[in-house]
Structure formats: structure tokens, C-alpha cells
Amino acid sequence: MVLNQIIFDFFAAIAAASALAMVTRRNVLHAAILLLATLLATGGVFLQLQAEYAFATQLLLCAGGVVLLFVLVVMLLSPEALRQDASFDWKFYSLSALALAIGIEIAAFLLARHDGALWAATQGLPANNAGAMGDALFRDDLLAFEFASVPLVAAIIGLVTFGKRRAE
């Protein structure tokens, strides 16, 4: 329906534009904010697909966590580590022009197809997304869920090890 299309186009446009702007910034803090905008817009696409749990988790985890990490680290690092050594040279511009050309061609091909699979409004979709996700997490895929905690623990241990102070 038209409203769905408008909402999706809105979020998709914001996501793509923010992503493009993000990889072309010199100032790293600006890039972090544009990453935030991209993640929020992608979350909006999730919500439009009625994936409410993924939307909430994207907001909390990716937007609220990952971007916060980036910003804190950018604030902590000294300028030497962040110093650009001429990223924007002729190689950058020519390769990105090539990528843009290929990308536009493939995207146009994708968007021109109209015989792709469509879905009915509520084809087999469980009404309570959170409940369905809970069932999947704790009944069907419990092993995967428990294993997902292993890299998290490893990351915590690794980061604490990184943060150790030397004896001054």
C-alpha cells in the first residue's frame, strides 16, 4: 500500500544518505553521529517490517551501545592515532566512482524487477512478535542463544585485560 511505500522510502533514503555521508567525513565525531542516524533509520525499516524485537534491540544495542562506544573512544584517543594520512587521494575517488557506477547499475536492475515474491499482509506472521521471539530464543534455539553469550564474556575479559594499567 502507498503508506508502507512512503514510510519505507523515507527510512531507506535517510539510511543510504547517512551511510554515504558517513564514509566521506574527515571529522570522526561527525561520522559517528551519521552512523547513529543510519542505525536509527535502519531500525525504522525493521519496524516497518513488523520486526518489533529487532527494532527495539537495534535501538538499544547498536544505536545506544555501539555508537556510544565509538564516541567515547574517539574522545579518549590522542590525535596521533586518529590522524588521517591522506585518505582522500585519487585512488579513493576513482575507486569509489567505479563502485558507485556498479552499485547504481545493480540497484536499478533490482528495483526494476516486479515479479519478485510479494507477501500478503499477515502471511503466517505471529501476531505477538515478542512472544514468538521468546519462544524461538528459549525453546527452539536455546543452544544458539546460550552460545551467543560466549563471545560476550570473551569480549569482557579481553577488554578488561586491555584496560590494565602498567605499573608507572
Next chain:
Amino acid sequence: MAHALKIWGTIGIDFLDATLIVLFLLAGIVGTAVFERTTSPSVAREAARQGANFALLLERLAFSLRSYVGGLLNQDAGRFLPWLISIISVASGIVGFAALSFGPAVHLAPLNTGIIFIFGASMLGIQGGVLARGFSLRSTSLAGVARNGARVASFELAAALALISGVVLAGSISVDKIVEAQLDQGAWFLFLTPLGFLIYFAASIAGIDGAARPRSQTELDRQRDCADAPRPFRWPFGSLGATIHLLIGAGLATTLFLGGWLRPFASYHDHFAGMSVELLDALPPLVMAAAAAYCHRLASSETDRGRQQVMNVVCAICTGLVVILAAALFLPAALAAVHGAFWFLAKMAVYIYALLWVRARVPQFRFGRPIRAAWNFLIPIAAVNLVCVAAALVARERWDWSPAASTFGATAIALLIALWLGLHDAGETAPYPVES
């Protein structure tokens, strides 16, 4: 055609609801500022010294809000992204309110995953404050800003664990189902997990990010040059983003721990003689009538014309609310919604008042202590409380303990462990390992 009209009509109603929410937020900010004058003696002293009154408060609030929105029109370029991050933080806070339920079906966005979404929106809001401070071009120590952000994130973690204990009791993360669970279990979750509520309360207070919005140079110059330019509003918690973050925190606490839009003693259905009106339902109009009478008394004893007019307006608003609340008593369809909204906002107001009262009396933390307190004490206690609440739930359902017994047992165990943790932590241990 009629179908399209219905769709756009729904969207129009949603916009109206969104405007109502923004108005509620404004009223909430004003109310918080008034509460701060009442609870904190230092703020009251400074306000009295400046000759501040209610009308001046409103004027300063309007000026600050206008400068927030109009920041884009400042002359200095390169401030678009900092302004954007301020707007993102405020907007995400407001969006978080959209998922809160003010009544049985009174909400803008009935999400299945309401609690997580609201918490995420409030995290975004507070993170915007951290980001905005990093843009300041003054020689602020950015490592200090990072430490501030780390402190805020640590206390948000403790608050999240406390929230989860309430979610465990309810069995759902949908806002409506949580309030219904409190109705079914006959007790607010405050009484079923008092430690969880206390942890959330403490984490709310300690996690306040006091970062102010960095002012552009032209704004500072303009304020310095014109002597009669209105001074900026003194936000109760340091910045608009932090205030909205706390209002959302109050909304979350009300939903999870204080029964949401339920009336106190919601299952007590005694009626007035001969009428279908329940006894306790007459409380809201009576409370608003008392507020209106108080405002009228204040207005008649005011000497200044301007202040008198402002108090008269407030009195008129209160009287209008009395009429609405009393009329809703006789319209069963609107009763739950209107009175639910009243109870929700009243509980939020009480929570914020208590928060400001405690904050005014607890001394400011020293520099390194808050993060230590968070990681060595508050987060372990929140995790222990979560396990105890789950155990209490199991005891209630499997072994048929009464709610009082299971709650008492769970709280006792958690408090004992908290006591042990507090005594054990009396030595100053750092939260990170130090190579020696």
C-alpha cells in the same frame, strides 16, 4: 476513497496524540522545575534572590526552547551536527513517551516490545547529551566527558537489571500486559520487589547526566551584550535531554513498579449508595478541586498583577480538569482512560518529587566513587535481586507460597547479600584490575 480517508484520519489523530504528549512533557518540565524550587533549599534561595516567580519561569523556558529549535538559524556555520545531536536526543526522548500507556488503550504506539523500546529511547536521549558535550569547542577535558558517559552507562545497566526483575514478575515486555499483570496479581510490583524499585530509584538519581548544551559563540555574545535578554532556563537536571530522560525514567518506573494507570486499590469496587460510581473513583476530581482551591487562594493573596494573572490561569486549568474528571465519572466508556491518565501522571509526579527530594539531600559524589559504587555494589545487587525475584516467582507458583511470604523471603536474602557486599567493599577497591 473512504479507505484512504480513514488512513489519513488515523494519521491525523496520531498527530494530535503526539501534540498532546509534547504538551504533557512541557507541563512535566514546568512541574519538575516547580518541584525543584520546593525541595532543594539552595535552588529556592537562588530563585528568591533573583526574584523569580512562575511567570518568569515560563518565560525562560520559552526562551530556552526557542533557542534549542532556532539553533540552526545562528550565524556561525559548522554547528549543524551538534544541533542535530541535541535534537536527536530530545526527539528520541519524546518518541519514548509514545510507547507508554496512559490508560487501558491510551497510547500512541502499542509495541509488543514496549519496555525495551522505551529504555532504548531513553538511552539514546542520554547518549545525545554525552555526544553534545564532546562537541564543545572550549578546552573541556574530553577524557572527563568520556568518564561521565561511562558513569551514565554503568548506572543505566543497573537500572536495566532492576527493570528486568519487574518484567520477570509480569511475564511480558509489553507495557499493557505489565499493567494488567499488576491488576491480576492484586499488588503493584513495588510491593512484590521493593529492592528492585529501590535499585532503579538509586540508579536514576546517580545516573543523571548534568551536561549542558554547548552554547554557540553568538548566543553567548548576544546574552552578554543585551542586558535585558532573558536568561536561559535553569533545567532541573542540567539539560533538556537529561530532564526528558528522567521523565521517561519516571514513566518506566510508574509502569513497572507503581501500577501504571491503575487506581490504588484497583480491585476495591465499593460503590456510593444508589449510584454506579465507585468510592475511590471520586478521588481524582476531589484532588483537582483541592488544587484549584489552593491556586485560587494563592492568586487572591498575590500583589503583583502579572503573577496574579498566571495563578488565575493555573486555577482555571485545574477547575477545567475537575469538570472533566467529574464528568468522566458518569461516562463509563471514558472513565478508565481519563482517570487512568490522571493516576499515571499523579504517580509520575510523586516519583519525580521523591527523586528531587532525595537528590537535594544526598551529598554530591566525589569523582571516582560513583563508578566504583555502580560496579562493585549496585550491579551485583541488581543481579542478585533478579535471581531472588525469579526464585520467589517459582516458590509462588510451584510450592504455593503466598505472595507476602515469597516476597519477604526474596527480599531478606537479597538484603543479606547486599549487607555482606557493602561491608566487604568498605575497602577502596578499584573496579578494574591493577597490575602491580
Next chain:
Amino acid sequence: MIPIEHYLALSFALFLIGAGGALLRRNPVIILMSIALMLTAVNVNLIAFSRLWGTVHGQLFSLFIMADAAVETALGLGILVAYSRTRSDSRESAGVGEPTADEAATQPSDSDAESSEVPVERPVL
């Protein structure tokens, strides 16, 4: 409803932009951000297909991907901080006089006309 190709186009666009950023930029933080962008693009793809087939498993997998993205971002940034601290330590002990240690370094070290690098002080946690 919206044909699935639109979601695929968005996912492809985000992935391409992320890959371009990861390969063509030299700033380590921007590279990490581009990798996170690529993972988000994959999430969009997964959730779109999960909606198409009416199951919930695609969304489940996207959860794991989000957790992994957070982990890998955190670890990458941790390595970066540790590395920069090692480099600044060795540079200081080698006697190179970089004026980063004092509070007076408020003016940005090399500021071009357009980019305003925010002045940071030496990392002290």
C-alpha cells in the same frame, strides 16, 4: 505490499557503502564503523526475508549478528586504544617532543579550514 527487491536494494546499497568505506578509508575508527554498517546491511536482508517467509528465525539470527557486531566493535576499539597508548608511551620515552601532555594544547594541532578536529588530551583512564 512492497516487493522484496526494494529491501534487497537497500541492503545492497548499505553493504556496498560499508565495503567501500572499509577498503578505501585509512582511519581505523572509520573502518570499524564501516564494518558495523555492513553487518547492519546483512540484518536488513535477513529481516526482510524472514518477513517474506513469515517465520521469526531470520530476526533471531539478526539478534546474534547485532550482539556479535557490538562485541567486535568493542574489541576493535579496545585494541585501538591500547595501541595508541603504547605508541604515545614509546614516543614520549624516545624523546620526541609532542605537545600533547599539557592542558595548553587546546588549539587543534593541524586544523584545515573545513575540518575541526576536536582537541583531545592524552588518554588517561
